[in-house]
Amino acid sequence: MTKSILERREKRFAIIFYLLSFIFLCTPISQAETEADQKKNEVLAIGAGTVVKGNSALAKKKAVTQALKKGVENYITTFVGAQAAVNSFERLTEEIIPGAEEAVENFHILAEHQIGDRYMVLIKLRVNEEVIGERLRSADVVLTEAPPIKVLFLVSETSKGHTSYWWRGEDTLQELTPFELTLHKAFQDRGFSLINRIMNPPNVEQIRDLKSPELADHHILRLGTLLGADVVVLGQGVIGGEELTLTLRALDVQGGKEICRTFRVEPVEPLEQEQLAGDRLLEALREPVNRLTASLCPCIIRAVSKQHAEVRHLEVTLTGMTRPGQFWSFRDFLKNEITGVESVIPSRIEGDSVSATVAFQGDGETFVNRVMGHENPPFPLHAVQTEEGKLVFSLDYRVSDNDFGKARGRNRSKSYP
Numbered sequence: 001m002t003k004s005i006l007e008r009r010e011k012r013f014a015i016i017f018y019l020l021s022f023i024f025l026c027t028p029i030s031q032a033e034t035e036a037d038q039k040k041n042e043v044l045a046i047g048a049g050t051v052v053k054g055n056s057a058l059a060k061k062k063a064v065t066q067a068l069k070k071g072v073e074n075y076i077t078t079f080v081g082a083q084a085a086v087n088s089f090e091r092l093t094e095e096i097i098p099g100a101e102e103a104v105e106n107f108h109i110l111a112e113h114q115i116g117d118r119y120m121v122l123i124k125l126r127v128n129e130e131v132i133g134e135r136l137r138s139a140d141v142v143l144t145e146a147p148p149i150k151v152l153f154l155v156s157e158t159s160k161g162h163t164s165y166w167w168r169g170e171d172t173l174q175e176l177t178p179f180e181l182t183l184h185k186a187f188q189d190r191g192f193s194l195i196n197r198i199m200n201p202p203n204v205e206q207i208r209d210l211k212s213p214e215l216a217d218h219h220i221l222r223l224g225t226l227l228g229a230d231v232v233v234l235g236q237g238v239i240g241g242e243e244l245t246l247t248l249r250a251l252d253v254q255g256g257k258e259i260c261r262t263f264r265v266e267p268v269e270p271l272e273q274e275q276l277a278g279d280r281l282l283e284a285l286r287e288p289v290n291r292l293t294a295s296l297c298p299c300i301i302r303a304v305s306k307q308h309a310e311v312r313h314l315e316v317t318l319t320g321m322t323r324p325g326q327f328w329s330f331r332d333f334l335k336n337e338i339t340g341v342e343s344v345i346p347s348r349i350e351g352d353s354v355s356a357t358v359a360f361q362g363d364g365e366t367f368v369n370r371v372m373g374h375e376n377p378p379f380p381l382h383a384v385q386t387e388e389g390k391l392v393f394s395l396d397y398r399v400s401d402n403d404f405g406k407a408r409g410r411n412r413s414k415s416y417p
Contacts, residue, residue: 096136108124149192149193155233165213167202178282249262311361313360314391337374
């Protein structure tokens with residue numbers, strides 16, 4: 001009896017010991033997690049104010065105001081990320097940062113010190129994430145990640161009365177013009193993917209009827225489609241005397257319409273004839289082009305990103321199957337390899353075909369282009385978009401299993417009504 005009582009006491013003691021140990025070990029972790037959560041919307045910032053006529057109180061107030069402003073600026077740029085901060089800098093500085101101190105929930109002065117006539121403070125402020133997020137959405141600042149936008153440039157140059165453009169003929173396809181080089185650099189710095197027309201030039205026959213520096217929109221869209229562009233930026237640059245005129249507009253290849261337009265006249269130093277094709281011209285173009293793209297690039301990103309953000313439910317059918325496993329391979333390929341696919345849900349089996357509902361950020365044309373443009377599909381495919389808007393992919397038996405490895409990376413066929 002006594003032994004039984006002792007055993008029960010020992011068991012209770014062991015249970016209590018383990019519970020206390022668990023609480024003791026987990027408490028620091030929980031506190032650390034809470035502290036980490038708090039730090040997500042907390043910022044440290046330093047501010048300074050000038051002491052005038054011995055008025056330290058006023059200098060301290062100015063230092064706190066400056067620290068609050070710097071803290072909110074740092075929080076916003078970190079919140080949106082480097083690329084979005086660059087592409088939306090005008091909107092951030094004009095619409096978001098002014099008055100953003102209203103999003104500060106509270107702050108504490110952690111340290112303060114006066115050095116001569118300079119009063120310095122170190123503060124920790126807490127920012128309301130919901131308020132900042134709503135202000136960013138209202139200003140159309142794009143926060144969602146999307147594939148780099150592929151851009152093709154069709155920009156002519158006019159100087160000393162002579163106009164040149166690369167689509168004029170085979171002899172003009174070999175090198176990038178100064179305007180193209182400058183635009184390439186500006187767009188690359190803002191995260192765009194640029195169509196390299198030298199590495200992947202169009203067929204001469206495809207541009208044979210393009211005889212003018214000013215092309216009709218249907219010619220522009222056709223060329224953009226041939227070279228795989230999402231957006232075509234077209235226009236002209238004119239250097240006359242001490243003035244540079246830049247006119248650019250952007251066409252959405254998929255939607256077939258203009259999405260952005262910009263115009264700028266900039267003063268430049270007079271250039272001699274021999275300088276119009278050298279480093280001096282590139283140097284003269286750099287700043288005007290950067291100022292122009294500061295408004296054009298965010299406009300393009302906002303227009304294209306709206307298509308990525310909208311989730312559509314597409315009816316997709318894989319036909320010509322010889323075994324069920326081919327559909328599961330196709331489903332995994334869509335979910336894991338095709339950007340924008342959120343889910344693939346089978347809906348119908350009929351003969352050698354399986355249909356599925358695909359939730360996709362974009363429209364059917366974009367979906368087909370990404371599937372057919374992928375370098376490593378599970379098997380060769382042929383795509384057909386029916387009149388009803390259904391998307392049908394059939395196994396392409398024109399490529400044998402032995403040739404499948406060679407077929408990867410080739411342009412697979414597409415046909416549309």
